[in-house]
Amino acid sequence: MNFINDIKDGFRRRRLWKRLAELELKSRYQGTFIGVFWVILTLMLKVGMLSLIYSMVLDKDIKEYVLFLAIGVLTWNFISAAIINSSSIFIKAGNFLQQMKLPHSIFVFQNIYKESIILFLYQLFAIPLVLFIKGVDFVSMVWLWSLLGYGIIILNAFFASMWLGWLSVRFRDVQPLLSSVVMILFLVTPVLWPPPEKFADSLYFVLNPFFHLLELIRAPILTNEIPYMSFIVSTAFLLINILICALFYNKVKDRLVLWL
Amino acid sequence: MAQIILNNVSFSYQYFQSISGGLFKSNAGLQSNLALTGFNLTIENGDRVALLGKNGAGKSTLLKTIAGVIKPELGEVNTTGTVYSFFGRNVGVMPQLSGYENLKVRGLLLDLSDKKIESSIKDIAAFTELGDDLFRPVSTYSQGMKARLTFGMLMFVDADILLIDEGLAAGDQFFIEKAQVFVEDLLDNSKILIFASHSPPLLRRFCTKAILIDNGCVVKFGEFDEVMNLYNQNI
Numbered sequence A: 001m002n003f004i005n006d007i008k009d010g011f012r013r014r015r016l017w018k019r020l021a022e023l024e025l026k027s028r029y030q031g032t033f034i035g036v037f038w039v040i041l042t043l044m045l046k047v048g049m050l051s052l053i054y055s056m057v058l059d060k061d062i063k064e065y066v067l068f069l070a071i072g073v074l075t076w077n078f079i080s081a082a083i084i085n086s087s088s089i090f091i092k093a094g095n096f097l098q099q100m101k102l103p104h105s106i107f108v109f110q111n112i113y114k115e116s117i118i119l120f121l122y123q124l125f126a127i128p129l130v131l132f133i134k135g136v137d138f139v140s141m142v143w144l145w146s147l148l149g150y151g152i153i154i155l156n157a158f159f160a161s162m163w164l165g166w167l168s169v170r171f172r173d174v175q176p177l178l179s180s181v182v183m184i185l186f187l188v189t190p191v192l193w194p195p196p197e198k199f200a201d202s203l204y205f206v207l208n209p210f211f212h213l214l215e216l217i218r219a220p221i222l223t224n225e226i227p228y229m230s231f232i233v234s235t236a237f238l239l240i241n242i243l244i245c246a247l248f249y250n251k252v253k254d255r256l257v258l259w260l
Numbered sequence B: 001m002a003q004i005i006l007n008n009v010s011f012s013y014q015y016f017q018s019i020s021g022g023l024f025k026s027n028a029g030l031q032s033n034l035a036l037t038g039f040n041l042t043i044e045n046g047d048r049v050a051l052l053g054k055n056g057a058g059k060s061t062l063l064k065t066i067a068g069v070i071k072p073e074l075g076e077v078n079t080t081g082t083v084y085s086f087f088g089r090n091v092g093v094m095p096q097l098s099g100y101e102n103l104k105v106r107g108l109l110l111d112l113s114d115k116k117i118e119s120s121i122k123d124i125a126a127f128t129e130l131g132d133d134l135f136r137p138v139s140t141y142s143q144g145m146k147a148r149l150t151f152g153m154l155m156f157v158d159a160d161i162l163l164i165d166e167g168l169a170a171g172d173q174f175f176i177e178k179a180q181v182f183v184e185d186l187l188d189n190s191k192i193l194i195f196a197s198h199s200p201p202l203l204r205r206f207c208t209k210a211i212l213i214d215n216g217c218v219v220k221f222g223e224f225d226e227v228m229n230l231y232n233q234n235i
Helices: A002-012 A012-030 A033-057 A060-084 A107-135 A141-171 A175-186 A209-223 A228-253 B059-067 B099-109 B114-128 B130-136 B143-154 B173-186 B200-206 B224-234
Strands: B003-015 B028-045 B048-052 B072-078 B083-087 B161-165 B192-196 B209-214 B217-223
Touching: A002 A012, A002 A107, A002 A228, A012 A033, A012 A107, A012 B099, A033 A060, A033 A107, A033 B028, A060 A107, A060 A141, A060 A175, A060 A209, A107 A141, A141 A209, A141 A228, A175 B161, A209 A228, A209 B192, B003 B059, B003 B192, B028 B059, B028 B173, B048 B059, B048 B200, B048 B224, B059 B072, B059 B192, B083 B099, B083 B143, B099 B114, B099 B130, B099 B143, B099 B173, B114 B143, B114 B173, B114 B192, B161 B217, B173 B200, B200 B224, B217 B224
Parallel strands: B048 B192, B048 B209, B083 B161, B161 B192
Antiparallel strands: B003 B028, B003 B072, B209 B217
């Protein structure tokens, strides 16, 4: 099937998209002294300020809350960046796509790899933070489930940004729409606040795939639990994203370059 | 053995309409513009073809169709041989990147091995004679230096079919002569060159045949001088 070949060929060209992703990150912080480490500093500032204020607002113990917040915010940052950037991945690659035949997935890989580098940098802050607050004994084998969780999140981001990227090129309304949608999702998803016990079973949370994506990481690390329900929902979400891409690939592949 | 055959090719562009009109006027919706109609062409081994035609005639569309970047709505395109396309004046990937790094990325775009990229860059550096300037950002280059780097990018690959669209700005006289020698060496009898440019001297140096296109159709395909005269008569 052509769709699978596109991804295989795209993956094979990893020297190219790795380099393009690194160049994109470097140019973002061009001329700065600490360069790419601004990513960690920005997260630290965000988590620091938010945990001070929101631990008061939510009346929670700051030591517990800052861990909840840090892990939630960094995972959310990855998800929202992948979604919002997807609207421009093919537009930015317009020059290349109009010069030579290239697998579309190269630019999806570029975007996801770039965001994954940032996600990795976040861990350089998050993991020492957890160890500092909870001590080394807190580490457990259950944490390995969060690695699987990150895998599912990254795969979801890959396929979602592919079809969102196509959609954004064809229908230019999608780009501004995505920014608003992501903002609203941030406000209604338990990122800054845990779901209140009274409403824990509310459909607003249970049916929100982003809540489950966050729980894939939070549950194993913070409460030593394996979030089976969240794994099921996230995998179903992944299958839907793959299906959308597979269904539309053939229609889009020859026409994308014309919409750029 | 390179060859290009176009058989009854038709193609329309689609574009978003202009953002003219008042602030509250919608500019959604795709418009369509016929670029190639019933296009028939056969180009053989050893042909070095100039693409002539006024602006909007369909030259770039033809090149993109041959390169496989766009797929015709009707008809078919058959190319035998590897294609190296170089379109547009964009010298490289990123202006804040050095000439050297831009060449490396172009090599990656062409899917060359690291070893081939390194050795090609050595040849390119020697040919373009840019020296230490190669390590400065492209944004600091003069037009002439950019022209040399652009030409250097052409030197990456021994493709069977070379497609160039307005990508060669004129460098200085010394460089132009060097470039001509290079192109002649590169294009032995088993290669094809198709070159669109508005510079008759450049075309004359590199091409033996020419195609005149108008309104998306072939008007004439033949020896360079013959077609060039026809083009000049019609202007």
